Amino acid sequence: MRVLITGAAGFLGSHLCDRFLNDGHSVVGLDNFLTGNPENIAHLGNRSDFEFVEHNISRNISIAGPIDGVLHFASPASPIDYLAHPIATLEVGAMGTHHALGIAKAKGARFLVASTSEVYGDPLVHPQPESYWGNVNPIGPRAVYDEAKRFAEAMTMAYRRTHGMDAKIVRIFNTYGPRMRPNDGRVVSNFVVQALSGIPLTVYGEGQQTRSFCFVDDEVEGIYRLFLSKEAGPINIGNPNEFTISQLATLVLEITGSKSRIDVQPLPEDDPRVRKPDITRARTLLGWEPRIQLREGLERTIAYFRQQLAVPV
Ligand code: NAD
Ligand code: UDP
Numbered sequence: 001m002r003v004l005i006t007g008a009a010g011f012l013g014s015h016l017c018d019r020f021l022n023d024g025h026s027v028v029g030l031d032n033f034l035t036g037n038p039e040n041i042a043h044l045g046n047r048s049d050f051e052f053v054e055h056n057i058s059r060n061i062s063i064a065g066p067i068d069g070v071l072h073f074a075s076p077a078s079p080i081d082y083l084a085h086p087i088a089t090l091e092v093g094a095m096g097t098h099h100a101l102g103i104a105k106a107k108g109a110r111f112l113v114a115s116t117s118e119v120y121g122d123p124l125v126h127p128q129p130e131s132y133w134g135n136v137n138p139i140g141p142r143a144v145y146d147e148a149k150r151f152a153e154a155m156t157m158a159y160r161r162t163h164g165m166d167a168k169i170v171r172i173f174n175t176y177g178p179r180m181r182p183n184d185g186r187v188v189s190n191f192v193v194q195a196l197s198g199i200p201l202t203v204y205g206e207g208q209q210t211r212s213f214c215f216v217d218d219e220v221e222g223i224y225r226l227f228l229s230k231e232a233g234p235i236n237i238g239n240p241n242e243f244t245i246s247q248l249a250t251l252v253l254e255i256t257g258s259k260s261r262i263d264v265q266p267l268p269e270d271d272p273r274v275r276k277p278d279i280t281r282a283r284t285l286l287g288w289e290p291r292i293q294l295r296e297g298l299e300r301t302i303a304y305f306r307q308q309l310a311v312p313v
Contacts, residue, residue: 002026002066004109006057006100007073009036011179012114012172015220016071017041021049028063031074032056034088035081040179057099058091067107069227072100072152073114079142079268080185086144093148094155101159101167111167112227113156115234117275118146119171127242127276130171130234140270153234160232168231170223173238173277177216177297178304188213191249192298192305195258205267207246212276214239215297218290225286238277239290248294255298 003020007013008029013036017027026049029041033054044050055061057074075092076082082089097113104111120128121136136146153169160167176188183193194201214237222237243251249262282288292300 001068002028003069003071004028004030004063004067004103005071005073006030006096007036007075007114008052009033009038009040010073010077011040011181012175012216012219013073014040014179015216016073016223017044017050019220019224021047026050028053028067030055030057034085035076035078035181035184037179037181057096058088060099063103067103067109069110069112070100070104071112071114071227072097075114075148076145078184078186079145082145083141089144090148093145093152097152097155101155101165104167105159105163105165110227111156111159111165112223113152113167113169115149115153115169115171116145117171117173117236117238117277118142119150119153120275121146122270122272123274126274127240127278128236129278130236130281137270142270166232168226169234170226171234171236172219172223173214173236173275174211175214175216175219175238177301179216180301182305182308187211187245187248188298188301189305191252192256192302193309195252195256195260196302196305196309198258198260200261200263201249201252202265203245203249203262204265204271207249207264208244209267209271210242210244210274210276211248212239212242213248213294213297214290215292215300218292222282222286222288225288229286231285235281235285236277236279237282237288238279240277240279241294242274242276243294251294251298252302255295256302
C-alpha cells in the first residue's frame with residue numbers, strides 16, 4: 001500500500017509513519033510544521049519508500065500517483081497549541097478534513113480521521129462509550145478543537161454515506177510517549193520535563209480531575225488495526241486505567257527521583273473533570289487492548305526526555 005499521512009511530523013503521525021514503513025508499505029508524509037518537529041521524521045529522510053510534502057492541508061493540494069489510504073492526523077492537539085492557533089485549528093478540522101477526504105475519494109483510497117475524546121467534552125456519562133453524544137461547550141475556548149473534530153466526524157460520515165467511501169473514525173484518548181515536544185504543554189510532557197529539570201510540577205486545580213493515559217505504541221497498534229479492519233468506527237482507542245492528575249504527579253516524582261515540589265495553578269476553563277474510554281468495541285471488533293501500563297510507559301517516556309534534555313541518568 002501507499003498511504004498519505006497528514007500531520008506526519010507530529011507526535012502520533014511520525015509513529016504511524018514508522019508503523020506503516022516497518023510493515024512494508026510506502027508513506028507520503030505531509031505536514032506544515034505548525035506544531036510538528038522535523039526531527040521526528042529525520043530518520044526517514046533517506047528511505048526510498050518515504051516521501052515528504054511540506055504543505056498546509058487546509059489549502060487544496062493534489063498528490064501525484066496512486067494512494068491506497070489517507071490517514072488525516074494534521075491538527076494541533078495540545079490545549080496550549082490549539083488555544084495559540086484557534087483559527088488554524090478550526091480550519092484543519094474543517095477544510096483540512098474536507099481536502100483529505102477529497103484526496104481519498106479521487107484516489108479510491110480508504111480514509112481514517114483522528115478524532116478525539118474531546119468530542120465527549122466534559123462528559124456526563126462515565127466511562128465514555130462511542131454511543132455517547134457528549135457535553136461540549138460550543139463557544140468556550142476549547143470549542144475550536146472540540147467542534148472542529150465534531151465537524152470532521154460529521155464530514156467523514158457524509159462522505160461515507162454520500163460517496164460510499166471506506167471512511168473511518170478513531171477517537172483517541174490522551175496518548176503519551178517519546179517524540180512529544182518538551183514544551184507542548186500536555187500534562188505528561190510538562191510533569192516529566194519539570195521533574196527532570198528540578199522545577200515545580202504545575203498541577204492545575206485540585207489535581208482531582210482524571211485522565212486515562214495510553215502509551216503511544218499501544219495507541220498506534222489500535223489505530224493500525226482499525227485502519228486495516230472492515231470496521232468504520234467511531235472506535236475509542238485509549239487506556240481505560242484512570243488516574244487523577246495528582247496521582248500522575250506523584251508517580252512521575254517517584255520514577256524520576258525528583259525533589260520538585262507541587263505548584264498548584266488555576267484549572268483552565270472547561271477542563272473536563274473525568275475522562276476514561278469504554279473500549280468494549282475496540283476489544284470485541286479489533287481484538288485490541290492496551291498492553292503497556294502507566295509505570296512502564298512513563299519509564300520509557302522519561303528515558304526519552306532524559307536524552308532530549310541531556311540530563312545525566
Ligand atoms: P502534534 O501536534 O504532535 O502533531 C500534529 C501535526 O499536525 C504537527 O506535526 C503539525 O505541524 C501538523 N499540522 C497541524 N496543522 C496542519 C496543517 N494545517 N497542515 C499540515 N500539517 C498540520 O499532535 P499529536 O498528538 O501527534 O496529534 C495528532 C492527531 O491526533 C491530531 O489530529 C490530534 O487531534 C489527534 N489526537 C491526539 C491525541 C493525543 O493524546 N496525542 C488525543 C486525541 C486526538
Ligand atoms: N494539567 C496539569 N498541569 C499541566 C498540564 C495539564 O494539571 O502542566 C492538567 C489539565 O488541566 C488537564 C489534564 O492535566 O486536567 C490533562 O491535560 P492535557 O493538556 O494533557 O490534555 P487534555 O486531556 O486536557 O486535553
